[in-house]
Amino acid sequence: MSAVWDFMTRTQGRGGRLTWTDWLSYGYLFLGFLIILLPVLWLGLNSIKTQFQIESQDLSLLPGDFDRVARATVNGPDGREIFVIGELPDWVLNWSDLSEEERADQDVAEFLAGYDGNRLYALRSHLGQVSVAARRLIAEEGLPDWLNRYGALTPTAREAFDLDAVVAPLNEDQQRLLLEYLGQPPYEPNRIVTQALVTAPNPETGEVMQWAIPNPNATSEFFPGRAVDGSIEGVVRLPADTVTATRNVSPAWENYAEPLAGDAFGLTIDFTTCITNSVLVTVIATLITLLINSMAAFALSKYTFKGQNFFLVLILATLMVPATITLVGVFKAIDATGLSGSIWGVIVPGAATPAGVFLLRQYMLTIPDELLEAARMDSASEWKVFWRIVLPLALPAIAALGILSIIWRWNDLIIPMIAISTNTEAYTIQLCLLAFRGEQVSQEHYRLAMTVISLIPTTLVFIFLQKYITTGIANTGMK
Amino acid sequence: MALLELRNVKKSYGPVDVIHGIDITVASGEFCVFVGPSGCGKSTLLRMIAGLEKITDGEIAIDDEVLNNVTASERGLAMVFQSYALYPHMSVRNNLSFGLENISTPRDEIDQRVNEAARMLQIEDYLDRKPGQLSGGQRQRVAIGRAVVREPRVFLFDEPLSNLDAELRVATRGEISALHKRLGNTMVYVTHDQVEAMTMADKIAVLRAGKLEQFGPPLELFNAPANRFVAGFIGSPKMNFVKGTIGEGGAFVSEGGAEVQMDTSRFNLRPNQAVELGVRPSHTSPADGGIPLKVRAVEQLGTETFVYGSVDGAEEFAMQLSGQVNIQPDTVQHVAIDAGSAHLFDLDTGLSCSK
Numbered sequence: 001m002s003a004v005w006d007f008m009t010r011t012q013g014r015g016g017r018l019t020w021t022d023w024l025s026y027g028y029l030f031l032g033f034l035i036i037l038l039p040v041l042w043l044g045l046n047s048i049k050t051q052f053q054i055e056s057q058d059l060s061l062l063p064g065d066f067d068r069v070a071r072a073t074v075n076g077p078d079g080r081e082i083f084v085i086g087e088l089p090d091w092v093l094n095w096s097d098l099s100e101e102e103r104a105d106q107d108v109a110e111f112l113a114g115y116d117g118n119r120l121y122a123l124r125s126h127l128g129q130v131s132v133a134a135r136r137l138i139a140e141e142g143l144p145d146w147l148n149r150y151g152a153l154t155p156t157a158r159e160a161f162d163l164d165a166v167v168a169p170l171n172e173d174q175q176r177l178l179l180e181y182l183g184q185p186p187y188e189p190n191r192i193v194t195q196a197l198v199t200a201p202n203p204e205t206g207e208v209m210q211w212a213i214p215n216p217n218a219t220s221e222f223f224p225g226r227a228v229d230g231s232i233e234g235v236v237r238l239p240a241d242t243v244t245a246t247r248n249v250s251p252a253w254e255n256y257a258e259p260l261a262g263d264a265f266g267l268t269i270d271f272t273t274c275i276t277n278s279v280l281v282t283v284i285a286t287l288i289t290l291l292i293n294s295m296a297a298f299a300l301s302k303y304t305f306k307g308q309n310f311f312l313v314l315i316l317a318t319l320m321v322p323a324t325i326t327l328v329g330v331f332k333a334i335d336a337t338g339l340s341g342s343i344w345g346v347i348v349p350g351a352a353t354p355a356g357v358f359l360l361r362q363y364m365l366t367i368p369d370e371l372l373e374a375a376r377m378d379s380a381s382e383w384k385v386f387w388r389i390v391l392p393l394a395l396p397a398i399a400a401l402g403i404l405s406i407i408w409r410w411n412d413l414i415i416p417m418i419a420i421s422t423n424t425e426a427y428t429i430q431l432c433l434l435a436f437r438g439e440q441v442s443q444e445h446y447r448l449a450m451t452v453i454s455l456i457p458t459t460l461v462f463i464f465l466q467k468y469i470t471t472g473i474a475n476t477g478m479k
Numbered sequence: 480m481a482l483l484e485l486r487n488v489k490k491s492y493g494p495v496d497v498i499h500g501i502d503i504t505v506a507s508g509e510f511c512v513f514v515g516p517s518g519c520g521k522s523t524l525l526r527m528i529a530g531l532e533k534i535t536d537g538e539i540a541i542d543d544e545v546l547n548n549v550t551a552s553e554r555g556l557a558m559v560f561q562s563y564a565l566y567p568h569m570s571v572r573n574n575l576s577f578g579l580e581n582i583s584t585p586r587d588e589i590d591q592r593v594n595e596a597a598r599m600l601q602i603e604d605y606l607d608r609k610p611g612q613l614s615g616g617q618r619q620r621v622a623i624g625r626a627v628v629r630e631p632r633v634f635l636f637d638e639p640l641s642n643l644d645a646e647l648r649v650a651t652r653g654e655i656s657a658l659h660k661r662l663g664n665t666m667v668y669v670t671h672d673q674v675e676a677m678t679m680a681d682k683i684a685v686l687r688a689g690k691l692e693q694f695g696p697p698l699e700l701f702n703a704p705a706n707r708f709v710a711g712f713i714g715s716p717k718m719n720f721v722k723g724t725i726g727e728g729g730a731f732v733s734e735g736g737a738e739v740q741m742d743t744s745r746f747n748l749r750p751n752q753a754v755e756l757g758v759r760p761s762h763t764s765p766a767d768g769g770i771p772l773k774v775r776a777v778e779q780l781g782t783e784t785f786v787y788g789s790v791d792g793a794e795e796f797a798m799q800l801s802g803q804v805n806i807q808p809d810t811v812q813h814v815a816i817d818a819g820s821a822h823l824f825d826l827d828t829g830l831s832c833s834k
Binding site: 368370371373374375376377378379380381384388389392393395 | 566568625
């Protein structure tokens, strides 16, 4: 650890004082560090934001939300009334996001018993209790069965039934319940939406109080606010700079858990299959790449044969042709060989890379010929010379190419798109990420989380293989 | 045991001939040294024996089996390289056993041979180290050990001592000689150092520019060099050469007019033949009336004294005198030459005039 610290705090000399070149170097290093780190950090933090937070384009760094409060709309004989209900528990505010089991855990009836009037009506609608209570009323009072079907009937069909006659004998509350159930004017459905809970001074009196506003991130100068305690009628224009919003930090781990468990909403592809495919493609393709490239590099660097330079130039010349130019040809070849739709269609086309052959050849040129000759004197066959002598000695270069190959394969999008986009079973991780942005739904919260997952393998590979890049050359055993 | 024969062996790279037809026979168990200045083709010749270079013409045979088309890996020879060429990624033990594994030797025999070679070369303590952790001398022993465990028909050494310091070189020289005595194998050893050649060889092959100048036991080369090149190459300090002609009565007349009476029965001479007289510094002595030597420098080594200067017909002339002799630089000293130990070489052909 102290060695690392010594390394990190090295100066140009001169008694440990920092010179301007030191400042420049450290500044440059720090800048480079931030340029790499910040986007990754940003991605990581965004990947644990809730779908709601991402879709509301909340640019806050931390995952979480503003404290929220319910804004209720109730329709009735007195017209439409809009008011704020403070102090509601979280499960009520998040009712529409809860699963069946989570809803069953709550004692809704007891909760509603604590409210009356418009608050009760709003909450009753919000918690889906109107139809339950109405059916119970119909059964208890012995009202006609057709009431349960009435809401679904056409206006002409409704003429056969006399609703007013059925409703008339009931008391006021019962009438209201039944008419809300049937959606009869003026009892259109009541709604509750959540708004951000903020504190701000009352623009008229200066008294600091709580307000409900739609979106504290909006860039307007004024927010339309409603007093939470109901002391002020209607909407008040709150100057944006006086508003203080508090927010909680709550990472949405389900962004990770749901796609990995295969029960992400609105997705037809299985993310774990994609990871498996990508791992298979990367591992197999890299092994084949390393084997083929190192064999070619061995021949080009350690043997003399007719046409040697011609082949080297030919291989290097392919570097000059952009991959996009040959894309159609590659697709036709994949299609013609029947590899289309299978991961082999991704593995085979990229197996021999000219850049890799060149990199390995240049490294192998530095291995002394005498070692190969010594091995031949030791009765080693040419394959053994390659496998036991050249390959281990070229390990630093092979590791470097291995890292590159793994990163290339893992991050490749183009070849998988032309080779396997017809078969979701064979999707690699990059195609998977693309699929999260479908035609109908865009699941950015899943996409961000899975992008983070897709970064992990390449990071690990670099951490564990990078030591091979630096070692090896020192120990050649010659002189 | 193996009889190594080179029959009119030639090597050319394209139009460039580097070996011009060499015939050498190394008897079974002999220690043969190829010696010559750099670029003379001695290493190429060794690599051709090893099978690492193709033979352009001629034959190389071991025990009458022609090896021209046998690959290096199948010749069953072992070679010690100048740079040792130890496999840097393998431990010393694996370096030694690699060759045996390749010819499918049973595991217990490999272990036995490796341990024995390690004990013989005193590298037992380093068996589990990597070559990078060894000193130059230790690597040298491992390289030799790698050859020893193979129990090859012929050992090939390519300047194995040139990377060692002077002291270690002398010690290792003795060890290789001892190894040869103990194993009794045929060995071919390449060096540019004639002292190594003289001290180790049973037979020396002196090469120059791809040609074999002389092949024979060390003392034969020392006492009866076939030509001026061999005479100048073998022996330390170097032989002196004085230009001159053969005068009346077979006497050597130097360019400055000094005469040395030669034993004419030893030489084939004709009058007025342009020759060079070769004499080793140890066969000269100060004497009145000898050849005048302009003394340039004097080295007093205690037990012996070297006097350097020039005479007419020779820019460089050295005397090796035993004991401490009082001779001052920048004087003229007369030198007597021991005619009985002197050689005569034809100035044009460089060949010895000896009968």
